Amino acid sequence: MSIYKEISKAIRITFILWLLTAIIYPLFILFVAQVPFLKDKAEGSIVLNIKGEIIGSALIGQQFRSDQYFHSRPSTIRYSQGKQGNPTGVSGASNLAPSSPKLLQRIVEEANLLKDEEIQPTADLIYTSGSGLDPHISIKAVRQQLDRVARARKLRPDEILPFINKYTEGRFLGIFGEPGVNVLKLNYALDLDEFNRQQNR
Known part of the structure; x- marks a missing residue:
């Protein structure tokens, strides 16, 4: 050939x-x-507010600091706003060793913040996820924050429970992982409910 x-x-x-x-x-x-x-x-599972503005992705965790919101899982990722208004960031953990003084200091600070809010610390409210992008927290972590959010929004805890149940996602394929609550969807649903109540007054 x-x-x-x-x-x-x-x-x-x-x-x-x-x-x-x-x-x-x-x-x-x-x-x-x-x-x-x-x-x-x-x-991208984009979530829009009532004005049609992008407020985030249901697949990516965000930080919520106001007492009116359920706090999400801590993250080593810090997002900035790009030219198009879209969050930018790099997925990943801090890579700090368990013996790292910096890691210990961060954990103690997170635990003290939760203690000041009278919240029992849970693992997902103190430790960051491996990707840094986890949009979910456990049902237990949500329940720990329920009273604080209810007080801030002037609601009864039982008025918020249906929203928690609605945005609780089960195990993957029914067997993998644990049920978790999508924090962005939950917080936005509470904002939307508050907006509708104000409109009806």
Whole structure:
């Protein structure tokens, strides 16, 4: 077999592989992503407020400091606002060793803040997640904050419980992990409820 036939064969194989990986596969994934029950996730699970403004993604944790909001899991990630108003940041943990004085200091500070708010510290209210992007906290962590949020919003705890139940997500495939509450969805639902109550007065 001549060298020219080998070169021709290599070019054809390269072209076929390029066609499969650069054209057909991406178009197939794009098509699958537009299936109705996947479309929201494929587009980033963006959450909009009542004005149609982007307030975040249901897939990415955010920091809430006001007493009116349930606090999310601590994160080593700090987001800045880019030119388009979209959060930017890099996923990852702090990589601090368990013996690190800096890590110990941060944990003590978080525990003291919770103690000042009369909240029993739970692991997910003190320790950061591995990715730094976890949008969920445990049901126990939410219940620990219930009284504080209810006082700040001038509501009874039992008026907030239906929202907690609504935004509690079960185990993945029914067996993996633990149930968790999506903090952004919960906090926004409470804001929306407050807005509707004010409109009805």
